[in-house]
Amino acid sequence: MTLRGENLIGAEARRGTEAAVRAVAAATGESLEPDFPGASxxxxxxxxxxxxxxxDTYRETDPETRAGFLEAIAANILETGDALVTRCMEETGLPRPRIEGERARTVGQLRLFADVVREGSSVAVRIDPALPDRKPLPRPDLRLRRIAVGPVAVFGASNFPLAFSVAGGDTASALAAGCPVVVKAHPAHPGTSELVGRAIQKAVASCGLPEGTFSLLFDAGQSIGQGLVADPRIxxxxxxGSRRGGTALMAIAAARPVPIPVYAEMSSINPVLLFPGALAARGAEIGxxxxxxxxLGAGQFCTNPGLILALPxxxxxxxxxxxxAALRDSPAATMLxxxxxxxxxEAVARMAGHAAVTRIAEGAEGRVTQGRASLFATDSDVFLxxxxxxxxxxxxxxxxxxxxxxxxxxxxxxxxxxxLTAALHLAPEDHAAARDLLPLLERRVGRILVNxxxxxxxxxxxMVHGGPYPATSDGRTTSVGSLAIDRxxxxxxxxxxxxxxxxxxxQAANPLDLPRRIDGVPERR
Ligand SMILES: NC(=O)C1=CN([C@@H]2O[C@H](COP(=O)(O)OP(=O)(O)OC[C@H]3O[C@@H](n4cnc5c(N)ncnc54)[C@H](O)[C@@H]3O)[C@@H](O)[C@H]2O)C=CC1
Ligand SMILES: O=C(O)CCC(=O)C(=O)O
Structure with a gap:
């Protein structure tokens, strides 16, 4: 499919009129065709x-229609074929197996959410039937369901151009909840964004949904993103993305006449705890x-293990x-x-220049577009x-x-x-020490994993892909997994x-065949 550099606004595709986003080949720094003029x-x-x-129309679609829509997006993404994979590789510098794997994850995520929509428990139907004879007062008939909050603005990530971008977890969960989505494309992968955006636009049309269910806007600056968060209809x-970007959007959302929630996943260094028994048994293997x-991915993961805690x-x-040894042998890798x-x-230079930090290893030097691995060490009192x-x-x-x-x-x-995460490396004799730390870890992170x-x-x-601030703006939830829909x-x-x-x-007859709690008890079906 030829890229046109167009904003997708409802059913229309229109070239913007503002300064253009221009993709750059991550590996070479060369600029790539076409221009993506910014939206006005x-x-x-x-x-x-x-x-x-x-x-109002989209949020009341029946489960089958909405699930079918999510599946149609998945099918259309796959139909985009190698054009999507090669453009994405060019824009991000990420290798083919990673992009193909990420496409599979994106498609799998859409299909999982389709299953959740069909199953229906996120609607959370509760019915407390009337008790007219209750003394001293009768109880009214009470029925609860959850409805979609309204149109959602999505800012995709640079480092996951498929799974966390135009049709990534935020878009998929918002659409699954019944919310229309307006995406502000990440300027690092505009071609990938257009291809995936067109896959969604096509699914909107083929499923007979209102055209405003999905739009995609490009912007070389920040006015569209900021305007989107400030718009009263969002x-x-x-x-x-970054803590700076996420907190800037949180400030705009909080300053609106009607403030809105921002679910921002930002920075994390993901502590890894090496317990003595595990280190003694398999220190080299863990290393x-x-x-x-x-x-992995040139270290450009928010789950990257950036902090290791261990006893000498x-x-x-x-x-x-x-x-x-492994890091010294690791080749430099193209960054996004x-x-x-x-x-x-700059961050590595700051660490290397710290008087009380030593460098343990450095990876091979690379080109100007690449990053080399590094491992540093210090003592806990310096860190504190x-x-x-x-x-x-x-x-x-x-x-x-x-x-x-x-x-x-x-x-x-x-x-x-x-x-976001804490990883514990344990042998059976470390369990008591780990048990002591678990309550503290629960307070610090969204996911605790072992070995x-x-x-x-x-x-x-x-899955919980979340955690207390500043890992995310709201530690009560997750941006990955079916619980993401609840946001x-x-x-x-x-x-x-x-x-x-x-x-x-x-309705009493339960025409959508949803799971329900009657008087607090799950209904047998
Ligand atoms: N922890 C994580 O998951 C990630 C962290 N990062 C961090 O962010 C840095 C920059 O990477 P980017 O992907 O460009 O992240 P970014 O936060 O700069 O940008 C993400 C998106 O938000 C928009 N944006 C950012 N600031 C904005 C503002 N003030 N107003 C309106 N829109 C705004 C950008 O245009 C882009 O669409 C990286 O060097 C890294 O430190 C990046 C990706 C993932
Ligand atoms: O580790 C992963 O699979 C996802 C990481 C992530 O969410 C991110 O880097 O933004």
Missing amino acids: LGDLDRACALAEAAF AAVGFT QAFAASLT GPGLDAFLEAAG TPGIQRAYR ADPALQEEMFGASGLVVRCADLAAMRAVLEHLEGQ GFGTGVEVAHA FLRPVSYQDVPDALLPAAL
Whole structure:
């Protein structure tokens, strides 16, 4: 399919009139055709007006229609074929297997959400039938369902151009909830965005949905993104990116006459706790696995294991030797954008220049578009004294913090900001020490994992990809997995409303065949 560089506004495709986004080949820095002229404020207004007009129809689509729509998007993405894969590889510098895997994850995510829509439990129907004879007062008939919150603005991530972008988790969960979506395309992969946007636009048409169910806008600056969050017709925001970007959008959302929630997934250094028993038994093995996780995707994962906590000893020495050797052998890797490469280089230089930090290993040098792996080390009292040491280095670099004992490890964890993940490496004899730290870890992170690393998030019902601020703006929820749908729903209760006036979801005959709780008890079906 030929790229046209057009904004997709409802059923229309229109070239913008503002400064153009131009894709850059991540590996070479060459600019790629075509231009993607930015949307005007008029285009933004039209996309929001169409989304608002679509809302009441789209949110009341029956489960089968909405699930079929999500599946049609998945099928259309696959139909885009190799054109999508090659453009995405060019724009991001990510290798083919990664992009093909990410496409499979994106399509699988849409299909999972289709299953959840068909199954119906996110509507959360509760019925407390009237008790007219109850003394001293009768109880009214109460019926609850959850409805979609309204049109959602989505800002995709640069580092997951498919799974966290135009048809990624935020879009899929908002559409599954019944919310129209307006996407502000990430400027790092405009061609990928257009191809996926057209796949969604085509599915809107083939499923007979209102055209405003989906729009996609390009912008070389920030006025469209900011205007979108400020627009009174937008009811919630999904975002993955930098802390600076996420907090800027949170401030705009909070300052509106009607504030709205922003679900921003931002920075995280994902502590890895190496317990003594595990280190003694397999320090070198853990070191190799750590190096593989650290360098995955040039380290450009928000789940990247950036902080390692361990007690000194022969086990830690073996870990450092194996990790250091693997990292010294690791080739430099193309980074997503010149801006991300520069930010990474500067973050590594700051760490290398710290008087109380030593560099354990450095990967091979590469081209100007590439990032090289690094591993640093320091002691827990240095780490505790300098908050700058817990800033995310977005790339393949990590910091090992030597903790004199488990109390020092606890002190470091207490001092940490909110995180997406914590990984514990344990042998059976470490269980007591780990059990002591679990309540603290629960307060700091969204996902606790054992004998593994957090990179590679499973899209599943029991997944939490979230965590306390600043890992995300709202630690009560997740941006991956079926629970992500709940972000875009709110409960409405209907009291003594006649059956003929009730939405189908709450009618006595249960025409949508939804799971229900009657008087608090799940109904047998
Ligand atoms: N933790 C994570 O998951 C990720 C972190 N990052 C961090 O972010 C840095 C920059 O990467 P980007 O992907 O470009 O993230 P970014 O946060 O700069 O941009 C993400 C999206 O938000 C928009 N945006 C950012 N600031 C805005 C503002 N003030 N007003 C309106 N729109 C705004 C951008 O145009 C883009 O569409 C990286 O070097 C890295 O440090 C990037 C990707 C993922
Ligand atoms: O590790 C993953 O699979 C997802 C990571 C992620 O969400 C991110 O880097 O933004």
